[in-house]
Amino acid sequence: LALVCADSSLSAGEVILGRPHTIKCRSPEQETFSCHWTDKDFHNLTAPGTIQLLYMRRNDEEWKECPDYITAGENSCYFNTSYTSIWITYCVKLINKDDVLDEKCFSVDEIVQPDPPVGLNWTLLNTSLTRIHADIQVRWDPPPSADVQKGWIT
Numbered sequence: 001l002a003l004v005c006a007d008s009s010l011s012a013g014e015v016i017l018g019r020p021h022t023i024k025c026r027s028p029e030q031e032t033f034s035c036h037w038t039d040k041d042f043h044n045l046t047a048p049g050t051i052q053l054l055y056m057r058r059n060d061e062e063w064k065e066c067p068d069y070i071t072a073g074e075n076s077c078y079f080n081t082s083y084t085s086i087w088i089t090y091c092v093k094l095i096n097k098d099d100v101l102d103e104k105c106f107s108v109d110e111i112v113q114p115d116p117p118v119g120l121n122w123t124l125l126n127t128s129l130t131r132i133h134a135d136i137q138v139r140w141d142p143p144p145s146a147d148v149q150k151g152w153i154t
Helices: 002-009
Strands: 021-026 033-038 051-057 076-079 089-096 099-107 118-127 134-141
Touching: 021 089, 021 099, 033 051, 051 076
Parallel strands: none
Antiparallel strands: 021 033, 033 076, 051 089, 089 099, 118 134
């Protein structure tokens, strides 16, 4: 349920069609996060790369530019561990020159969406006489990105 709420709270539902917008901010492990946006329907930008993502943390007095436009891929901003603080509110906004295209606020704990488990497997243990009910055993391993020793993802 938390994943659904985090995903829907940062969806593109309020965006004007045809403009770049933040489509998702996600943290796989509460230690880093990235925000991705689309610009596929907005072709009258003066040049590629004119869209900037600015961010502000609670108690900051000014907006700062995205620290890393490369690591998370095209149309994204990546925040490594030195830029990420849990329980702190972040606001991000996309701008083209002085035009604000979209703006979202969140804390990192609200956008956690872990990578999926690996090695997912299930075994049928037994079936009722009517074959309506069954017991199964499900096994999986944490994703490689999960730091289960620290307990962020269990």
